[in-house]
Amino acid sequence: MSTTRDAALRYAADYTHHYRAKLAELLAIPSISTDPEHNADVEHAAEWLTGELARLGASNAEILQTNGKPIVWGELNAADADAPTILVYGHYDVQPVDPLELWNSQPFVATERDGSLYARGASDMKGQLMAALAALEAIKNSGAYPLNVRFLLEGEEEIGSPSLEASIARYADRFRADLCLNPDTGMIAADCPTITYGLRGLAYFEVRLRGPAHDLHSGIFGGAVENPAHVLCDLLAGLHDEEGRVTLPGFYDRVRELSAEEREELARLPLDDQAFLQQTGAPALFGEAGYTTVERIGARPTLEINGMYSGFGGTGAKTVLPATATAKISTRLVPDQDPAEVRDMLLEYFKTYVPQTVSHEVEVMALGPPLITERDNPGNRALAAALESVWGRKPLYKREGGSIPVSIYLQRALGMPSVLTGFGLPDDNLHAPNEKLDLATWYRGIDALIHFFYNAADGDIR
Amino acid sequence: MSTTRDAALRYAADYTHHYRAKLAELLAIPSISTDPEHNADVEHAAEWLTGELARLGASNAEILQTNGKPIVWGELNAADADAPTILVYGHYDVQPVDPLELWNSQPFVATERDGSLYARGASDMKGQLMAALAALEAIKNSGAYPLNVRFLLEGEEEIGSPSLEASIARYADRFRADLCLNPDTGMIAADCPTITYGLRGLAYFEVRLRGPAHDLHSGIFGGAVENPAHVLCDLLAGLHDEEGRVTLPGFYDRVRELSAEEREELARLPLDDQAFLQQTGAPALFGEAGYTTVERIGARPTLEINGMYSGFGGTGAKTVLPATATAKISTRLVPDQDPAEVRDMLLEYFKTYVPQTVSHEVEVMALGPPLITERDNPGNRALAAALESVWGRKPLYKREGGSIPVSIYLQRALGMPSVLTGFGLPDDNLHAPNEKLDLATWYRGIDALIHFFYNAADGDIR
Numbered sequence: 001m002s003t004t005r006d007a008a009l010r011y012a013a014d015y016t017h018h019y020r021a022k023l024a025e026l027l028a029i030p031s032i033s034t035d036p037e038h039n040a041d042v043e044h045a046a047e048w049l050t051g052e053l054a055r056l057g058a059s060n061a062e063i064l065q066t067n068g069k070p071i072v073w074g075e076l077n078a079a080d081a082d083a084p085t086i087l088v089y090g091h092y093d094v095q096p097v098d099p100l101e102l103w104n105s106q107p108f109v110a111t112e113r114d115g116s117l118y119a120r121g122a123s124d125m126k127g128q129l130m131a132a133l134a135a136l137e138a139i140k141n142s143g144a145y146p147l148n149v150r151f152l153l154e155g156e157e158e159i160g161s162p163s164l165e166a167s168i169a170r171y172a173d174r175f176r177a178d179l180c181l182n183p184d185t186g187m188i189a190a191d192c193p194t195i196t197y198g199l200r201g202l203a204y205f206e207v208r209l210r211g212p213a214h215d216l217h218s219g220i221f222g223g224a225v226e227n228p229a230h231v232l233c234d235l236l237a238g239l240h241d242e243e244g245r246v247t248l249p250g251f252y253d254r255v256r257e258l259s260a261e262e263r264e265e266l267a268r269l270p271l272d273d274q275a276f277l278q279q280t281g282a283p284a285l286f287g288e289a290g291y292t293t294v295e296r297i298g299a300r301p302t303l304e305i306n307g308m309y310s311g312f313g314g315t316g317a318k319t320v321l322p323a324t325a326t327a328k329i330s331t332r333l334v335p336d337q338d339p340a341e342v343r344d345m346l347l348e349y350f351k352t353y354v355p356q357t358v359s360h361e362v363e364v365m366a367l368g369p370p371l372i373t374e375r376d377n378p379g380n381r382a383l384a385a386a387l388e389s390v391w392g393r394k395p396l397y398k399r400e401g402g403s404i405p406v407s408i409y410l411q412r413a414l415g416m417p418s419v420l421t422g423f424g425l426p427d428d429n430l431h432a433p434n435e436k437l438d439l440a441t442w443y444r445g446i447d448a449l450i451h452f453f454y455n456a457a458d459g460d461i462r
Numbered sequence: 463m464s465t466t467r468d469a470a471l472r473y474a475a476d477y478t479h480h481y482r483a484k485l486a487e488l489l490a491i492p493s494i495s496t497d498p499e500h501n502a503d504v505e506h507a508a509e510w511l512t513g514e515l516a517r518l519g520a521s522n523a524e525i526l527q528t529n530g531k532p533i534v535w536g537e538l539n540a541a542d543a544d545a546p547t548i549l550v551y552g553h554y555d556v557q558p559v560d561p562l563e564l565w566n567s568q569p570f571v572a573t574e575r576d577g578s579l580y581a582r583g584a585s586d587m588k589g590q591l592m593a594a595l596a597a598l599e600a601i602k603n604s605g606a607y608p609l610n611v612r613f614l615l616e617g618e619e620e621i622g623s624p625s626l627e628a629s630i631a632r633y634a635d636r637f638r639a640d641l642c643l644n645p646d647t648g649m650i651a652a653d654c655p656t657i658t659y660g661l662r663g664l665a666y667f668e669v670r671l672r673g674p675a676h677d678l679h680s681g682i683f684g685g686a687v688e689n690p691a692h693v694l695c696d697l698l699a700g701l702h703d704e705e706g707r708v709t710l711p712g713f714y715d716r717v718r719e720l721s722a723e724e725r726e727e728l729a730r731l732p733l734d735d736q737a738f739l740q741q742t743g744a745p746a747l748f749g750e751a752g753y754t755t756v757e758r759i760g761a762r763p764t765l766e767i768n769g770m771y772s773g774f775g776g777t778g779a780k781t782v783l784p785a786t787a788t789a790k791i792s793t794r795l796v797p798d799q800d801p802a803e804v805r806d807m808l809l810e811y812f813k814t815y816v817p818q819t820v821s822h823e824v825e826v827m828a829l830g831p832p833l834i835t836e837r838d839n840p841g842n843r844a845l846a847a848a849l850e851s852v853w854g855r856k857p858l859y860k861r862e863g864g865s866i867p868v869s870i871y872l873q874r875a876l877g878m879p880s881v882l883t884g885f886g887l888p889d890d891n892l893h894a895p896n897e898k899l900d901l902a903t904w905y906r907g908i909d910a911l912i913h914f915f916y917n918a919a920d921g922d923i924r
Contacts, residue, residue, distance in 0.1 A: 034778030213743020219864030226748035281675020286688035305691035307773035316496030402681030
C-alpha cells in the first residue's frame with residue numbers, strides 16, 4: 001500500500017536537482033555575520049528564506065526584528081489541529097572566508113567536484129537547513145502536513161548568538177513547540193548516522209595590549225621599553241601547562257567527569273586517532289593528559305587562540321617595536337561550567353598578570369553555555385528510527401565539540417528539548433577554506449528527515 | 463677676510479628653500495626596500511640621485527648593479543690632486559608606512575607643520591643624505607672642492623644591507639677613501655650635537671610554524687590538535703627571563719662589559735628616563751635588570767618580536783584553530799657578539815624546543831655585526847670642531863641602539879674608519895607613522911657639514 005510517506009520519498013528522489021539548485025541560490029548570498037560590511041547580505045539571506053517558507057505554505061512567514069541579526073519565522077499547519085508541533089531551527093549566517101587564496105573555487109559560487117558541493121556554508125549549515133526545507137517540500141507535495149511546523153532561522157550563530165536569548169523571550173509564543181529539530185551537528189562518518197546528545201559552550205574574548213603610544217624603531221628604543229608582543233606571549237603561554245591543561249584557577253571545578261560507562265561507549269565510537277590525523281593534517285595529535293581524543297573534543301573544555309597579531313605582517317623585515325598586540329581567544333565549555341564564571345576567571349587573570357609596562361582591555365564577544373540532553377527522549381527515538389530507516393543501522397550517540405547556544409536557551413526559556421543531528425561529515429572543512437557538502441549523504445539526510453517528521457507525527461513526542 | 467667657507471655658509475643660508483624643495487622631490491619617491499612592489503620606486507630614487515651627483519659635478523656618476531638594490535656612485539674632484547678623500551655614505555631606501563591610518567598627512571607628500579617636515583624618510587635618512595649633498599652644493603658654488611668626495615648611496619639599508627658586503631668587495635677601488643662620513647645616526651637633543659661611536663648589530667629572522675594542514679573549526683577539533691599559536695607563544699615567551707634577559711645559552715658570552723669610566727660618561731648624557739617616557743608614550747620603561755636605559759639601548763643586546771600573526775585578524779569573532787603561526791624577531795648585538803653565532807643559537811633553540819606537534823622553519827633575513835670606533839680619531843676631531851662651530855658647544859659622544867652594517871664592512875674590507883653623526887632628533891618617529899625632520903636643526907646640520915668638509919681638507923685625516 002502506497003502511503004503519503006512513500007510519495008514524499010519518491011518526490012525527494014525525483015527532485016534532487018531542484019534541491020541542489022535551491023541550495024546553490026542560498027549559498028550565493030555571502031551572509032557573513034561577523035563582518036558589518038556583509039550586513040546587507042545577511043538581510044538578503046533572511047528575505048530569501050522568508051520566500052522559501054511562503055512557498056512551503058507559511059502564509060504568515062515574516063522577519064522578526066531583534067537586537068542583532070533578524071530571525072526568519074513562519075508556521076505550517078497540520079490538517080489535524082491537535083497534531084504535535086516541531087520547531088525547526090537553522091542558521092543562515094556563515095563564517096568568513098579568509099584566507100581566500102586557499103580556496104580552489106569561489107566560496108560563494110557553489111561548485112560540484114567529485115560528488116561534493118563546495119561553498120562557504122554548504123555544510124555549516126545552509127545545506128542542513130535546506131535539507132529540512134527539502135523534506136517539508138516533499139511532504140507538502142504528497143499530501144497534508146502530518147504535524148505543525150514552526151521555524152526559528154537565525155542569522156548570528158557564527159558569532160555566538162548574542163541577541164538570541166532575548167529574542168526567544170520576546171517572541172516566546174511564536175516559538176512554542178513540543179520539541180526542536182536542530183540539524184546543526186555532524187556525522188561521525190558517511191555510513192554512521194549520528195545523534196548528538198552533548199555540546200560544548202563557547203566564551204569568546206579579544207585581548208588588546210598597548211605599550212608605547214606608537215610603533216618605535218627597535219634599534220633606537222629596543223631594550224628600554226617593554227614590547228607588548230612579548231607580554232602577550234607570556235600571558236598566553238601562561239594559560240596552559242605542559243600537559244595541555246588550562247591553568248585558570250577553578251577552570252575545571254564544575255566540569256562533570258565522565259562516568260566509566262560513558263567512557264566505554266565513547267571508546268566504542270568508530271573514531272580513531274588515525275582518522276583525526278588524516279582530517280586535520282597535523283603532524284601529531286595533542287591534548288589534555290589523561291583523556292582520549294574523543295573525550296578531549298566532546299567532554300573536556302579547551303582554551304584556544306583563534307587569532308593573534310602584532311607589529312609588522314608584511315613581506316620582508318621591518319625593525320619595529322610594536323605599539324600593540326592583540327589576541328582573540330575562546331574557551332569551549334562542558335557541563336556544568338558557567339560561561340560567566342569563566343569570563344570572570346579570564347578577566348582576573350589579565351588583571352593580575354598584565355604588567356605595569358602595558359595597558360590592556362578585554363572585550364567579551366560571546367558567552368554561550370554547554371548542553372547535555374537525555375539520549376532516550378521521544379524526539380531522539382523518532383529520529384533514531386528515521387535514521388535507521390535510511391541507513392539500515394542504528395545511529396551512534398556522540399558528544400560534540402562545537403557550540404549551539406539556541407538549544408540551551410530553548411530548554412531554559414520554554415522547557416523545550418532539542419534533537420540534534422545533521423548530515424555533514426568530519427572532513428567538510430567547516431570554518432576553513434574549501435568547505436563542502438557530500439551530496440549523496442545530503443540526499444539520504446533529506447530522506448531521513450521525511451521519516452522523522454512522519455515518525456514524530458505518528459508517535460508521542462509531547 | 464671673507465673665505466670660501468664663509469661664502470659657502472652664506473649660500474646655505476640663502477638657499478634653504480631650494481634645499482627643502484629638493485628634499486621634497488626625493489621624499490616623494492616611495493622607495494620601500496622591503497616590499498618587492500616598490501622595486502621600481504627604489505630604482506627611480508637611485509636614478510634621481512645619480513642626477514643630483516651629476517649636478518654637483520660628478521661627471522662619472524652611475525648606478526652600480528649589485529646582487530640586491532642598486533648603489534649610486536660618483537666622485538667629485540678637488541683642484542689639488544693630493545687632497546684627502548672622503549666617502550659619503552647614505553641610503554635612499556625607507557621603511558614601510560603601515561599602519562597608514564595613523565599618519566596625519568600622506569607619507570610620500572612632504573608636509574610642513576610647526577617647523578617640521580613630515581614624510582617617510584624625512585629623518586631616516588633621505589634628509590641626512592640630502593644635508594650632505596646640500597653642503598657640497600654650497601661648497602661647489604663658492605669655489606673648488608677642497609677635497610675629493612666619493613659616494614656610496616645604497617638602497618637596502620632598511621632590510622639589513624644583505625648584498626652590501628659583497629658589493630664593497632666587488633667595487634672596492636671605487637669606494638677607497640681616507641674615511642667615511644656616515645650621517646645616519648641621530649642627536650640626543652636639538653641643542654646637543656652628537657657623535658656616535660658605537661652601533662649595535664642586527665640579526666633578523668622569520669619563524670614559521672605549521673600545525674594542521676588547514677585552519678580547523680575550534681569546536682570540532684579544539685582539544686585534539688596542538689594550536690601553533692600556543693606553541694609560538696611558548697617559544698617566544700621562553701626567549702626572555704623575568705628580568706628581561708635573553709635566555710639563549712651563550713648569548714651574553716661575548717658581550718664587552720662597560721668600563722666604569724664609560725658608565726660614568728653615559729650617565730652624564732642629558733638623557734633621563736622622563737625623556738624616554740615622553741618620546742615613547744609607554745606607561746613605564748622596562749629592560750634588562752642591572753643597567754640604565756641609556757646602557758640598555760647603547761651597550762646591551764636585545765631580542766625583540768617585530769611582528770607576529772596567526773589565525774583570524776578581521777573584525778569580530780571567528781572560531782578557528784589556526785594552521786600556522788609566524789613571528790618576525792630580531793636581535794640587536796653589541797661588541798663583540800658575532801651575528802652568525804647568534805643565528806646558530808636561535809636555530810638550535812627552535813630545533814630543540816619546537817614540539818613534534820608542529821613543523822617549523824626559520825628564515826635568516828639579515829646578519830649585521832656591531833661596531834665600536836675610536837672616539838679620538840682625526841675624522842671625529844674634524845667633525846667635533848665643525849659641530850662646535852655651529853652649536854657653540856662640544857658634541858656629546860654616544861653609543862646608539864640602531865644598526866648600520868656599512869661601517870663595519872668598510873672597516874673590514876678597506877680598513878676605512880667611519881665618522882657617525884646626523885641631525886635627526888629622538889622624537890622623529892623613525893620607522894613609525896608621522897616620521898618628521900626638524901628643519902631648523904637640519905639647516906644647522908648643513909652648516910656643520912660645510913665646516914666638516916673644510917676641516918677635513920685642512921687637517922690631516924689620513
